[in-house]
Amino acid sequence: MFLFRDETWKAKAEAKTNATLGKIAPEWRLSSKELEKAAQQRDLTGPFIEQYLEEEELRIIKLDATTLVSKLRKGEFTAKEVTLAFCKTAAVAHQINNNLHEIFFEQAIQRAEELDRYYHEHGTTVGLLHGLPVSLKDQFHVKGNDTTMGYIGWIGTYEGNKDPDLVHKINSQVVSELLELGAILYCKTSLPQTLLFGETVNNLIGRTLNPNNQNLSCGGSSGGEGALQVLRGSLVGFGTDIGGSVRIPAAFNGIFSIRPTHTRLPYRNVANVIPGETTYPSTIGILGTSLGAIELVFSAVLSRQPWLNDPVLAPISWRQSLLDETLARAAPDGSANGNTPLKLGIYWTDNVVTPQPPIQRGLRIVVDAVRKAGHKIVEWQPPDQRTAKRIHLAFLKADGGHDIHKQLRLSGEPLIPQLRETFRLRDPMSLITYQELTVEGRDYEGAYADYWNSTAESDGQLVDAVIMPVAPHAAVIPGKYYHTAYTESINLLDYSAVVIPVTKADKSIDIADPNYTPLNDVDAKNWAAYDADIYDGAPVGVQLVARKYDEEKILAVGRIVYQILKTAGAR
Template structure:
């Protein structure tokens, strides 16, 4: 049965109107206020706070660990916390278009239950008691839609009209968070198909960067990054198959942890091309602090998720590895003379050279780390173009059939940035698929051998590698030409933390007029740099460790970020 081509627009408008209607009247902004926000370059900080009361500002500006501590001591109720974050999220969505699903009433009922539990038992339900946590719109939450940006998924279960499933499923991660006492209150925007480094779909349009509305918030966990930049959330969950946690974290000036993909459960989480598991998507955490990420990630792992999801590796949280790594630096980050950190630095992948703000951010990190006694060595791995080519081939292996099957449910078209990449084609042959699998396997082995070779000179392996997340700070919409800096790491399935470093500065980050581009893509990226437009955009870096080194890379991220703070950079 053919779907009328224009009907998807009506469905999208109806859905977005229903979402806005879930915002309490007293939290709705006037047309004048919305117009003022649209003209504002930076929506964060003081501009955002003027919509809130002093007590609400005090709550949303606290770290997640501080919030749960106050709730545990009875200094703050789950209800007070929930109302503050629901209001902040409501404001964030109205001025930044960053939510797909709003379930504030559900959250308020949950907060009420948690406060009653605390009053009756004199203790909290778990380590996340009363902590509001946001979710990328891939996670199923009972009672709510999961559209994943597809119009045809509205009021369905992943496009299926199965009454036994529609609005009746919780993703395993969601059930685990609820068991730990968390409050869930909204789901954040993402790009159509998930396979885009920006956030745009036919449901709500585009989500921009609240730090600088000239730029994109990144993708695919873009709405999550934008919401946290505005403090409508302090911690949330996203996914990453090619950079989808790391790109929005770096673009929005927050933190993220991308684990090896079998560390957290993907059970009952919606996905694009779900049958492609050779280079699988991973569930990870984004937060406004590393402490928030530690709290939530550790709490989830302590529930033993492998008992409920056989695809999760049975690996408990190893706090001893955190402590061992942290012990390699003093409180101010100064190296332990017995075993300083040994970090690699990848300045460029040799294909697309980072623009001036990213190059400066890398230098700031390297100089700060070296100044306190840690070792930094040049990182020159096997040609990363191979990994990029293999990884992208797997994302396109089905010829776009899964994507077009979802689009055909409503008749909606592919959004403009994806029309050429995912136009319908014949699927890749099995023999080609298997050949690429071998090529990817061999590249992983070469990369591992290279990493092992870093101990040849001094007997110490490189602990982690500092590298760009993208060749630009955030990105001018439509000008994200090179995603290899993150995609390559997905092929290895390594553990990665992203930390903010600085902000683009038009007075410092000048383009070199004599720069000779390496190739056509590099030329496009260099031409796209405009110091005035990028001014104020967050600059972050990713720090990469090997598989299943989540504890170690989190601790290294904490050391490096602490060094930057001590040096006055952060």
Template structure:
């Protein structure tokens, strides 16, 4: 039995204290203020803004594109913007426990350099000039730890084996963001192993949902979602292998983009079981706006990442694809124009876990908005996504949890309770079984593609994208995330997906549907977990799914759908008609 000179609990406590010590004293909250925060249901909006001055509030309410434009025009300085977001992130962490790493001093110096460059050269460094960008704790930044939530990697960089390289390595995308003028200032929390739809680890504990502290912020890019819900960031970079940028976005009321793997570089990053590349994790973006997602994707692709990372497909940013989709709608209200409406599928349920009433209502709202905007909507009944979930999860567990235990053994920390069963150490699956799973996955991809192609048979128009739940619930009660099939199926297909916020759970509207009969015990377990009182105020989002390497297309369609939804809400057509959200 291995003996450790310092307990993992003491190492974690020391790291937490060290992180808090990096917050300037004038930004630290008193015990009374922290106690008040712990008793709040909703930490967003007025509550966190109460710790900021009016100028800071006005800055953090700006989204990514307006911020960059204001800095480039001289209306704002990079220093003023960076300071406002660092302060907000500092407060967010104290009341919501959402950061792993703080490097505000480094960010402030970077902002000063960018201001000097703009003043001297009368031009910005790049498309992201002066924009503060947060990073999930998988990305290496010089001078900063990358623990990925493991106690054993405190003081180092997970995935970097040479001790001479500790705190000297940058992930490729880190370099790309910096080359475009980004200001990096913090790294956000994630769950132990990454493979969990909530955010909890032995390093900092649990990150909750800022809109409703009874619920989870999602995972695995959960700290990103929580930070942005509190306006401590407008654009962040995360990863997704089973829903990890989509789930936090939906749960926290923001936007996200999951590209197809290999569209953006994963080079020199920390990861779980990095040798499993049949269904790879993908780098994605989370943002407070769709414009932020477009800005992030376009700026990174402008650096031609495939030149430095041979795993990246050489597809430059395609503005023409975006322009073509946007030409088919009036962006003021999403209405179809020019006789070319979008044709969208909608998946009401995967038949495994019925969406709770708030999600049902969210789907109905989007469907009604799309119909009123003049676009075509068809029910989506693809090959069973139960099959996709079963195949995909087999790859996530294929190594028998050996990679996870390798990292746990560095400190002696245990698995968190949520993962004790699924990541119990066991033998890896045999090669022939692995190969058979690969063939089953490919077969599912073919059948799904054939179904998608068949949607042109009735009117000659193939479905452009599909609207579907991100999860069967609005956010989730911690410990009750039973079904990740809605997102995992899309990972097995390697499709592109964007998430848009729709509404929030309302106990007066989203009453329990007494007519629904669960299809089996699993469905009943999920259905019985719904409690209107607990879920009150929990955000609801939907994912919009397109095919492989259609990132620009799905962002443009998300823009149209969101515009239609916004116009629909302004009409005041939301309320009692959705009291019991039966499928249309």
């Protein structure tokens, strides 16, 4: 056992944090009085952050990504003015919300100027994403910049390695693809130490709270992405998901996300925790302020045939026909149109931890609206998700925490208090146990597939997707995230999942049943943690889950369901 060199790692963290803040232009910096005002503010979104932005900047950042790219293509905006608007917004967002690990605004502005020169000289754009600012979770390597992934020991290194041929010399493959497509990269967002936590807190910058309600967490592990986007410091960004890490921040912050099957988007040269755990691997996901933004960048990256450089990927191009065929099953307002209606399962609870009142109401809103729109709803009763959670969690802890502690030893930083028991150093799992769990997981996937296939027995139509909670609560009170099975089970199955916002918690109607009898100790803790006053205003989202490689289909289902909600006025 070694002694923590507090003065060393803390000094390194402070120096890094100050250096990041120092990259913000003086004219974009807020006064101590303004920062104090932000700290006392419950909701930082909308009018609060907008007071620091100019009218033209607001006009840019409020656009949908697809509209913005169209205007750039037509020359209605220059790449530089768009980049400046998002860099400034991100700078303000970070100062009031603490959501960035890396800032490279100058690099982004130089890139924008290059794109503008090309457009001026050739009269055309560079790629499908010309001039679109894209943010990145701090796992993606961008040449010239750190990737710390929240580890103090990674500052100034390449994943802890000080080899000068590697440090600041590597782009993650998806970064290279985005640059070839004309995107502009300008910042990297905060995440929790180890990534394996549903909140965003680390020893580098501390905690990132929820901009909608600062009493609550922004989620994790792609929490900084969710927080930045709801503040409009980004329209679209890339994260990763090994247990819910793009879905949780999307639901908690009131935005959209997709968790694809893991062999759809390139993970090559992306930093990761326990990188040798490939039985249930992490997947690249996308968060956005609209489903259109997600479709835009997803299809653009696939147009580059990323499987040619990442041999793990399935060689599946963007299937516009699958998206269009699914959209054709509904009218423009989302209602059934005489073609085959959607058939959606509803998973109210896993019977382990019952969702709190705001989530229960959110599920009812979706189900009632979909039914009224003429689509089919059936009860979803799949194989017990406790099995999936147990197996999945076992794999995340299989190395006994050795990879995590290896990275911590680089600086002497400790585990954050919330993870000290979960990832205390243990003996690794035996190979025999590992293989037995692999077989058990395979059998669970088979049983789940059999159940899904059985949904066609009553009417000849398979369920298209399932409506599920993302978590048993809205954006959680820090320290009170007790149950992650609603997302973890989908990682074990490697299914496609989209998150859409539904409503917000309302203390006047989301009242806890005083006669509720908890199912177990964890359910009791979750129920006791509900406080209607604290949760008031918290975003409520749901996940829509389809089978493997159904990304285009689930995006279309998401568009239909979200349109139904808008038509019904549920928002």
